[in-house]
Amino acid sequence: MGCDASVLLDSKGDNVAEKEVSLNLSPRGFEVIDEIKMELEKQCKGVVSCADILALATRDGVALSGGSSYHIPTGRRDGMISTIGVVQIPGPSFSVDAALSALQTINLDLDDLTTLLGAHSIGFCHCGFFVDRLYNFEGTGLPDPDLDPGLLDSLQKKCPIPINQIFNISIDPTVFMTPMTKTPFTLDSSFYCGVLDGGSDSLVGSRTGLH
Incomplete structure (x- = not known):
């Protein structure tokens, strides 16, 4: 903040x-x-x-x-x-390298980035920040191939295809940052476990992006 x-x-x-x-x-x-x-x-x-x-x-x-x-x-x-x-906030589409580069401009390093990402073990995310990965990843008309099939199915049920491209956060659905775990209200190691498991448990576990 x-x-x-x-x-x-x-x-x-x-x-x-x-x-x-x-x-x-x-x-x-x-x-x-x-x-x-x-x-x-x-x-x-x-x-x-x-x-x-x-x-x-x-x-x-x-x-x-x-x-x-x-x-x-x-x-x-x-x-x-x-x-x-x-404001210099790494966006949902940032790669790890791009996020690290952004943090280095304010004298933060890889340890800081790793810690900040780990905070995503708790909380929620609006669908609008990642819905393109569910239906039209990088303009392909297909989901992001890096997403775990089980996670993709779960997220598509909670985040429908947007009819209006204007992002209205007041009505945009939300999902837990670790939607496939049983500890969405606990700050634990679930983010890191999700990354090590190929991103099947977390919205922040893909090969290329943060969210």
């Missing part, structure tokens, strides 16, 4: 904020961060940043979802500028 919490800022005037990027339309719970900030301001005005709140809430979410808890130093400062043009 951005180290400086700039994703929390809304568009204003002619400036379109980061949260308007299509890949940023899935994050939810902004109102929860607002409520936490409001309560903290009552107790210690101007002390705890939204950036720290996001980092701490993420840590607690990881722990509550079955992952490890970890120590987080505080002291982050909030960004005051949020512009759509500066």
Whole structure:
């Protein structure tokens, strides 16, 4: 969500904020961060940043979802500028090499990419981000041949052929990131297991793409 919490800022005037990027339309719970900030301001005005709140809430979410808890130093400062043009989020169609290249521009490496991808063991994804792989992969009119047949069948049942090519996230169906596992609400090793198993358990396990 951005180290400086700039994703929390809304568009204003002619400036379109980061949260308007299509890949940023899935994050939810902004109102929860607002409520936490409001309560903290009552107790210690101007002390705890939204950036720290996001980092701490993420840590607690990881722990509550079955992952490890970890120590987080505080002291982050909030960004005051949020512009759509500066967003660098690897898209669903990115190859591993392209995603790594994008992260390297902000001083992250392969270990960071591996960790970030592992977070896809939990959560959901909108069909619109990968539906082309189910029906018209790279304009072939056929599904992505790298998709496991069982996973393909399951996803096609949940993600019908889009009638309208305009992506409307408010009505777009969603599926769990690890749809073939029994632990969609648990942050575990299911993403990595899915990749090692040829992508049969995860939306993020193909030979060429991230989603």
